Amino acid sequence: MSEETSWGPCVSCKWWQVEPDASVAYQTVGQCIDESLQPYTLRISGNGGCNRYIEGEPARAAGASEMPPVAEPSR
Template identity: 60%
Template sequence: MSDQWGLCKGCKWWQIEPDATVEDQTVGFCIEQDLQQFKIRITGNGGCNMFVAGKPARAEGSSEKPPTAEPVR
């Protein structure tokens, strides 16, 4: 686990739709391995201490309720 807290929109564990823009209100799916089972759907301005800086992953179904996409990392 990272000791650094950060926003989802700058995290490699945030997965969004292929054509989505990275913004505060964009909805995505947290694909951090320990959290995948919970199918957390969260906006870009959400955040946590599992943050790892990077570009969000992209997959169709990441913004569904619940997310239907498979994690791509």
Template identity: 50%
Template sequence: MARKNHDEWGECKDCKWFEVGTDASVGNTTLGRCIEEGLQRFALRVSGNSGCNCFVAGEVAHARGSGSAPPGAKSTR
């Protein structure tokens, strides 16, 4: 997989690639999945205070099943 040049690091709770359940509020301990295109195949379950350098500031996505273990939602982005 070719990696993009990611220079910005941030927490999942502030990232557009963080997807949580439809009724979930977003916080440090909220569990959801990472829906960044290059990472979707891994079905990563992360918390709001997890973070990485694929961070893109934006609104968190919501989908039913995103907070399940394993995450059962289809990506919304």
């Protein structure tokens, strides 16, 4: 699958960014740092998902779970 057509959950996506000490779980709230979605300051739980999914470890940065997220993308 190409990046444009693959779908997956945020909990296992490299574009999902969570707090440094947060557990990686479906209930955890973080932010999406996919370059094309950054302008939207998207705050989403690990249970979310989309077609920008790329399997990997979530990034970590302080402020990723705030409303709105204030963390700079770490990738």
